[in-house]
Amino acid sequence: MLHSRIAGIGHHVPERIITNDYLSTIIDTNDDWITERTGIKERRFIDPEKDTVANMAAKASRMALDRAGVKAEEIEFIVFATITSDYYFPGSGVLLQRELGLESIPAMDIKNACSGFIYALSTADQFIRTGMYKKVLVIGAEIQSTALDLTTRGRGTAVIFGDGAGAAVLEASDQPGVLSTHLHSDGRFAEELYVKDPGSSRPHEERQAEQILDTSGFKVYMNGNLVFKHAVVRFMEVINEALDANGATKEEIDLLIPHQANLRISNYIQAKLGLPDEKVYNNIMRYGNTTAGSIPIAMSEAWEEGKIKENQVICLAAFGSGFTWASALIRWK
Numbered sequence: 001m002l003h004s005r006i007a008g009i010g011h012h013v014p015e016r017i018i019t020n021d022y023l024s025t026i027i028d029t030n031d032d033w034i035t036e037r038t039g040i041k042e043r044r045f046i047d048p049e050k051d052t053v054a055n056m057a058a059k060a061s062r063m064a065l066d067r068a069g070v071k072a073e074e075i076e077f078i079v080f081a082t083i084t085s086d087y088y089f090p091g092s093g094v095l096l097q098r099e100l101g102l103e104s105i106p107a108m109d110i111k112n113a114c115s116g117f118i119y120a121l122s123t124a125d126q127f128i129r130t131g132m133y134k135k136v137l138v139i140g141a142e143i144q145s146t147a148l149d150l151t152t153r154g155r156g157t158a159v160i161f162g163d164g165a166g167a168a169v170l171e172a173s174d175q176p177g178v179l180s181t182h183l184h185s186d187g188r189f190a191e192e193l194y195v196k197d198p199g200s201s202r203p204h205e206e207r208q209a210e211q212i213l214d215t216s217g218f219k220v221y222m223n224g225n226l227v228f229k230h231a232v233v234r235f236m237e238v239i240n241e242a243l244d245a246n247g248a249t250k251e252e253i254d255l256l257i258p259h260q261a262n263l264r265i266s267n268y269i270q271a272k273l274g275l276p277d278e279k280v281y282n283n284i285m286r287y288g289n290t291t292a293g294s295i296p297i298a299m300s301e302a303w304e305e306g307k308i309k310e311n312q313v314i315c316l317a318a319f320g321s322g323f324t325w326a327s328a329l330i331r332w333k
């Protein structure tokens, strides 16, 4: 039976560090509020002269390929999770394919926000299990900073998000690496965390109107309280679903890597599962919420720090816009 395993993981974050104190100089907020409500101390914002979603993804990919001992030319398929692709269309997958110089391999974009990386991982896993591809590049990358409303009006979201990219090389294996993935959505809450424009839901005259840029439709709207309440429930459900599907107990999790939405959400899940600090990886303090980038960036850093070792069981879990939520249980091979 065919399985997939993560052969290498990498990440790239922009150089520019944006501290809470800096944000406090441009909007009405402060380090204490941000730290207490979110755990975030700083995040990275791109340099528009230098960074793009695709080129950050390329840097993360090269690191992942190097660590996997796989040449870029061996990659047969790209699955690229982002909600902030470089262009409205085409997606960033083809731009990465071009950056890596990979002629004519397919590239698919996944637009499931904070759950995007797990959706992409699951998609890649299915293609490998059917035998269609043997080596797939799975990406989560995001540039949120240039869409943020960096005024006091936007402070509820402006302090939360950051930029960055992560990549994993998934390859065919006779031993199970990706043990299971579980994906969910509930579109009843689509408008509780969303960016409306440039959507096709507007009538023709509005889509053509120059003034559309003056609307807040291009900015992130988030009903933070509601998102929080759903997140804590769905995270627990989908982690338990992963454990049940594998006949595993929470004690068997060696490292939980939750999507880095908010440190309070991570702490809540940790307490509910009764996991010690060393079994939960968080880096939101340094990067904020990088949406689809958050899980692969965290996984790559945890690996670098020696917190992911051969044969360990790693649990990934995410919740975000859609609402969507997802989990993956992985044996590190």
Ligand code: COA
Pocket (backbone or CB within 6 Å): 028, 029, 030, 033, 034, 037, 038, 114, 155, 156, 157, 159, 222, 223, 224, 225, 227, 228, 231, 261, 262, 265, 289, 319, 320, 321
């Ligand atoms: N700085 C200072 N004050 C701020 C602020 C900021 N950046 N943002 C909001 N406030 C103020 C509000 O105006 C409000 O003031 P008021 O009481 O005078 O009206 C007060 O702080 C509380 O706002 P509220 O939105 O209720 O705070 P909260 O405790 O819910 O925290 C979030 C806000 C966004 C941190 C929290 O809801 C959250 O983390 N939600 C989940 C978000 C998430 O995970 N999103 C990503 C999902 S993938």
